[in-house]
Amino acid sequence: MDLTFDAAHEEFRAEARAWLSAHVPREPLPSLDTAVGFEAHREWEATLFADRWSVVSWPIEYGGRDVGIMEWLIFEEEYYRARAPKRVSQNGIFLLAPTMLEYGTAAQKERFLPPMAAGEEIWCQGWSEPDAGSDLAGIRSRAVRNDGGDGWLLTGQKTWASRGAFAEWCFGIFRTDPAAERHRGLTYFLIAMDSPGVTVRPIPQIDGETGFAEIFFDGVEVLDNQVLGDVGTGWSVAMSTAGSERGLSLRSPARYTEAAARLVELFDQAGRPAGSADAVARAYIDAEAYRLHTYWTASKVARGHTVGPESSANKIFWSETDVAIHETALTLLGPEAELLEAGSPGEWLDGYLFSLAGPIYAGTNEIQRNVVAERLLGLPRG
Amino acid sequence: MDFAFDEEQDELRQTVRQALARQFPVAALREFYEASPDGRATEARARWSMLSALGAPGLLVPESAGGLGLSDVDLVGVLEEAGRAALPEPLLETAALAAPMLATLLPAPSAAAALAALLTDDAPLAVGGIDVGVTGPSSPTTVSADGMLRTPRVVGARDAGVYLLAARDPDSGWQLHAVPAEACAVHPTAVLDQARDLSTVQWPLSADTLLAYGVAAEASVGLMADRGAAGSAAYLVGLADRMITLAADYAKERQQFGKPIGSFQAVKHLLANARVKLEFARPATYRAAWSLATAQPTVSRDASMAKALASDAADLAARVALQVHGAIGYTWECDLHFFMKRTWALSRAWGDAATHRHLVLAQARRAPLSPR
Numbered sequence: 001m002d003l004t005f006d007a008a009h010e011e012f013r014a015e016a017r018a019w020l021s022a023h024v025p026r027e028p029l030p031s032l033d034t035a036v037g038f039e040a041h042r043e044w045e046a047t048l049f050a051d052r053w054s055v056v057s058w059p060i061e062y063g064g065r066d067v068g069i070m071e072w073l074i075f076e077e078e079y080y081r082a083r084a085p086k087r088v089s090q091n092g093i094f095l096l097a098p099t100m101l102e103y104g105t106a107a108q109k110e111r112f113l114p115p116m117a118a119g120e121e122i123w124c125q126g127w128s129e130p131d132a133g134s135d136l137a138g139i140r141s142r143a144v145r146n147d148g149g150d151g152w153l154l155t156g157q158k159t160w161a162s163r164g165a166f167a168e169w170c171f172g173i174f175r176t177d178p179a180a181e182r183h184r185g186l187t188y189f190l191i192a193m194d195s196p197g198v199t200v201r202p203i204p205q206i207d208g209e210t211g212f213a214e215i216f217f218d219g220v221e222v223l224d225n226q227v228l229g230d231v232g233t234g235w236s237v238a239m240s241t242a243g244s245e246r247g248l249s250l251r252s253p254a255r256y257t258e259a260a261a262r263l264v265e266l267f268d269q270a271g272r273p274a275g276s277a278d279a280v281a282r283a284y285i286d287a288e289a290y291r292l293h294t295y296w297t298a299s300k301v302a303r304g305h306t307v308g309p310e311s312s313a314n315k316i317f318w319s320e321t322d323v324a325i326h327e328t329a330l331t332l333l334g335p336e337a338e339l340l341e342a343g344s345p346g347e348w349l350d351g352y353l354f355s356l357a358g359p360i361y362a363g364t365n366e367i368q369r370n371v372v373a374e375r376l377l378g379l380p381r382g
Numbered sequence: 383m384d385f386a387f388d389e390e391q392d393e394l395r396q397t398v399r400q401a402l403a404r405q406f407p408v409a410a411l412r413e414f415y416e417a418s419p420d421g422r423a424t425e426a427r428a429r430w431s432m433l434s435a436l437g438a439p440g441l442l443v444p445e446s447a448g449g450l451g452l453s454d455v456d457l458v459g460v461l462e463e464a465g466r467a468a469l470p471e472p473l474l475e476t477a478a479l480a481a482p483m484l485a486t487l488l489p490a491p492s493a494a495a496a497l498a499a500l501l502t503d504d505a506p507l508a509v510g511g512i513d514v515g516v517t518g519p520s521s522p523t524t525v526s527a528d529g530m531l532r533t534p535r536v537v538g539a540r541d542a543g544v545y546l547l548a549a550r551d552p553d554s555g556w557q558l559h560a561v562p563a564e565a566c567a568v569h570p571t572a573v574l575d576q577a578r579d580l581s582t583v584q585w586p587l588s589a590d591t592l593l594a595y596g597v598a599a600e601a602s603v604g605l606m607a608d609r610g611a612a613g614s615a616a617y618l619v620g621l622a623d624r625m626i627t628l629a630a631d632y633a634k635e636r637q638q639f640g641k642p643i644g645s646f647q648a649v650k651h652l653l654a655n656a657r658v659k660l661e662f663a664r665p666a667t668y669r670a671a672w673s674l675a676t677a678q679p680t681v682s683r684d685a686s687m688a689k690a691l692a693s694d695a696a697d698l699a700a701r702v703a704l705q706v707h708g709a710i711g712y713t714w715e716c717d718l719h720f721f722m723k724r725t726w727a728l729s730r731a732w733g734d735a736a737t738h739r740h741l742v743l744a745q746a747r748r749a750p751l752s753p754r
């Protein structure tokens with residue numbers, strides 16, 4: 001057991017830190033859930049990509065540095081420490097890309113990964129439907145063979161697609177075998193959002209911004225080379241994304257340790273009020289516990305193990321820690337917590353609103369608790 | 383960065399786990415609870431011999447002094463397994479606290495004699511006189527009218543050959559003594575967990591037994607408090623794991639409404655909550671062991687984090703396990719109470735969760751969390 005970073009890791013950290021301190025915009029970018037903010041964040045992705053910092057763990061040929069999971073965690077620590085912008089490409093680079101690297105054809109990887117890494121093509125996720133949320137296997141959007149061509153015609157409705165209002169591409173799951181039961185007969189598709197038959201209806205969130213959207217598919221033509229993995233295996237392909245989403249790649253611990261460190265600063269500025277001390281300490285310790293758990297898991301991954309249903313425990317923990325950090329911050333801000341700065345929520349209020357989505361997206365925490373009970377504790381399915 | 387145990391460490395843990403499962407199944411724990419005082423002493427001696435044969439008590443003592451010369455990272459798995467078995471003997475006090483402390487004070491004659499009692503005579507060491515609160519360690523040791531010192535809640539006095547006792551004088555500060563059992567008057571204390579051996583010990587203050595005083599003693603006490611927090615965290619992780627397993631097993635068996643109660647979401651979610659809390663207490667507990675083994679500057683904070691997380695995880699596991707068992711869990715006949723009672727004791731020993739959160743926050747400004 002060695003919890004120190006070696007010289008090569010420290011060198012990597014120093015390089016990342018130096019680059020970030022030279023390049024991170026001094027002023028925060030406008031919200032990425034607005035048209036202007038979206039483009040500003042896209043430019044930032046291009047800046048990252050130009051110096052190979054957008055996807056450090058990817059193979060070099062697709063724009064990465066081919067570094068290991070520890071370097072990725074180090075980069076994330078530095079990224080949050082530098083208070084760099086949110087990642088507008090996160091659905092693509094963190095959720096789709098690991099799946100594509102595992103299941104994609106060489107041609108798909110070559111076609112899709114570099115523009116994804118450069119921020120030229122932003123991806124949204126088309127999984128949930130009005131009647132398929134927690135019960136994701138209840139998907140009804142369907143794909144039928146396109147009689148006239150070598151591909152498929154997609155019909156149906158997807159919803160809660162983050163970045164859906166502005167994205168160029170969508171990765172979605174459609175039913176290709178209407179006779180198959182639930183988890184079978186699903187297929188994973190890659191769809192251009194400007195295809196004829198795609199209609200996007202932005203959905204304003206509780207902060208008023210259009211962070212997500214509904215997507216309607218009306219006979220949308222896609223080619224066979226836009227299927228990821230084999231036809232009919234969409235569920236297992238999708239679950240590898242779901243594992244990434246709940247597990248290591250979506251929510252790096254730096255996000256929480258950085259927020260917890262700022263929470264302690266806020267606590268100091270507020271004069272260390274005794275009534276908040278325990279909540280501040282709890283949030284601070286939980287953020288650190290999450291960081292340690294991540295390094296624990298990453299060490300297993302580095303030794304060739306895979307992340308299993310523990311990713312569900314992970315998702316419960318990071319999402320609830322995030323809510324706790326921000327709730328505590330609002331308590332410290334007291335009567336100032338509700339103030340909008342220049343018409344927008346301040347950083348903590350904005351973070352609080354975002355944190356509230358955490359226990360809902362990526363599979364509700366109730367579903368995750370079922371997974372923990374059934375797959376980690378062996379309880380019978382209900 | 384390699385946050386994992388090596389093969390020898392995994393093997394040591396497995397060896398201890400199997401030995402305890404074989405020689406100290408829950409039926410033996412029940413017998414121990416219900417045995418006469420003499421019967422208990424006999425059973426305890428037999429178990430201690432088994433632990434001694436594995437080298438567990440002297441695990442942190444250098445090989446040159448007759449120990450195994452291993453580290454806190456090796457010990458943490460052993461303590462976790464002791465927790466899983468709800469081992470009554472003072473392994474934490476002996477192996478994690480007293481023995482390594484005595485080894486650092488060699489060749490002082492009182493330290494040498496105490497280590498000999500441990501390693502040659504196979505007698506455990508008792509520890510007392512240190513409490514942990516929001517201002518750090520304090521001592522419950524007082525001076526009696528007859529000039530003897532009086533230390534309440536000494537752990538392990540019944541079977542120990544030597545007692546490691548601390549006292550703190552408002553003027554002269556801390557003193558640490560290694561007192562032979564025969565020099566003391568021992569008054570057993572009745573406690574809820576009948577397998578736990580607590581006593582009030584009256585002992586004579588003597589230069590012959592002095593191990594350290596002043597600044598040196600204060601540093602020793604501080605390190606013992608850290609090891610006490612980190613070591614009891616490991617014990618609690620083992621206890622929590624055991625209670626969650628007991629409750630999950632019961633939920634698979636027990637039928638209501640024509641199906642196992644474990645198929646109901648209300649029951650699943652209780653157990654999932656306990657399992658998640660345990661999942662995140664574990665790495666923090668192992669990190670505290672590593673910080674002790676490598677004398678990190680953050681060791682006190684790391685031990686406090688571990689204890690805060692493990693105390694809460696084990697307390698929740700106890701509550702959930704009881705609820706899942708329902709009325710049967712509230713009976714003497716059900717094994718669960720042995721593990722709950724040890725949890726309730728250890729979650730508060732060496733500082734409870736809230737105390738350690740307070741201690742972490744007090745240091746949060748000085749030691750930034752993220753690397754900077």
